[in-house]
Amino acid sequence: MALIEAERLEKRYPGTDFTAVAGIGFQVERGEAFGFLGPNGAGKSSTMRMLACVSQPSGGSLRILGENPVTHGRALRARLGVVPQDDALDLQLTVRENLIVYGLYFGLSLKHMRAKSTELLEFAQLADKAGERVEHLSGGMRRRLTIARSLVNDPEILLLDEPTTGLDPQARHILWDRLFRLKSVGVTLILTTHYMDEAEQLCDRLVIMDKGLIADEGTPRELIDRHVTREVLELRFPPGEQEQAAEKLGGDVEILPDRLLCYADDGDAVLARATELGLRPLTALVRRATLEDVFLRLTGRSLTD
Numbered sequence: 001m002a003l004i005e006a007e008r009l010e011k012r013y014p015g016t017d018f019t020a021v022a023g024i025g026f027q028v029e030r031g032e033a034f035g036f037l038g039p040n041g042a043g044k045s046s047t048m049r050m051l052a053c054v055s056q057p058s059g060g061s062l063r064i065l066g067e068n069p070v071t072h073g074r075a076l077r078a079r080l081g082v083v084p085q086d087d088a089l090d091l092q093l094t095v096r097e098n099l100i101v102y103g104l105y106f107g108l109s110l111k112h113m114r115a116k117s118t119e120l121l122e123f124a125q126l127a128d129k130a131g132e133r134v135e136h137l138s139g140g141m142r143r144r145l146t147i148a149r150s151l152v153n154d155p156e157i158l159l160l161d162e163p164t165t166g167l168d169p170q171a172r173h174i175l176w177d178r179l180f181r182l183k184s185v186g187v188t189l190i191l192t193t194h195y196m197d198e199a200e201q202l203c204d205r206l207v208i209m210d211k212g213l214i215a216d217e218g219t220p221r222e223l224i225d226r227h228v229t230r231e232v233l234e235l236r237f238p239p240g241e242q243e244q245a246a247e248k249l250g251g252d253v254e255i256l257p258d259r260l261l262c263y264a265d266d267g268d269a270v271l272a273r274a275t276e277l278g279l280r281p282l283t284a285l286v287r288r289a290t291l292e293d294v295f296l297r298l299t300g301r302s303l304t305d
């Protein structure tokens, strides 16, 4: 049985006729890292709040660990870990105190939380910051503390809403490493992101969300193979020249405001043809296809627009 099963899941907010989640279906299996990739406003957080049992679906069906979150929300919340977009830590308390207070709020004993906080601080690589007030921590450390906090109840499923937004590359890599560790001990990870590299690195399987709907679903490799060629040749031309160049070049070409994307299994061959045709791009880059290309193909827009 899948850990999470959603069918025609919907979310509308009272007082609006806008549908944030417009009938989506997906399943999450135990032990996998499952992602929702999409731009701002796609409905990822709305979906996550329903999975976290803090927001009721407006339609469709949702089962988490075999239970209905509307009738068993409280029992389910005790088995989930939630890392919200906003860290919501108590800045005036120390790192360890934040963990202890959160554990007490979960109904765990002080004695238990003293020991548990040590274990969690080690996991989050924050042991040397235990007595430091949170206001003095970097963004990456705060995120790690928020993850540590979400683990006080040893959750089976960890929900992470944009875990690395706003972090620098090094802080992101440290965080990814911690998430890999959780996965290796069997925690099911569900995350949202608008970073295609994060989706590619972390997710075993993902859905691409746009405007409240799922555009497609699969492993990163499957999605790339299904929608894009193996390589992409990016060409930049002086202003006003790229439409003509695209026409001359022919083939499978996407015209973006600042560059052409030529889809091909052999990007160098297309570049050679462009040169033969007398095209003189300002820059040329052959790269492998990514989920960003998949998103562009599926929606006609860039993830980062």
Ligand SMILES: Nc1ncnc2c1ncn2[C@@H]1O[C@H](COP(=O)(O)OP(=O)(O)OP(=O)(O)O)[C@@H](O)[C@H]1O
Pocket: 013, 016, 019, 020, 038, 039, 040, 041, 042, 043, 044, 045, 046, 047
């Ligand atoms: N509490 C709310 N009341 C009304 N509208 C909301 C509420 N929460 C979200 N929305 C709207 O629902 C849509 C989807 O938002 P949601 O936060 O789920 O998207 P998202 O993909 O997570 O984007 P982001 O990355 O910006 O969080 C947005 O248009 C948003 O304005």
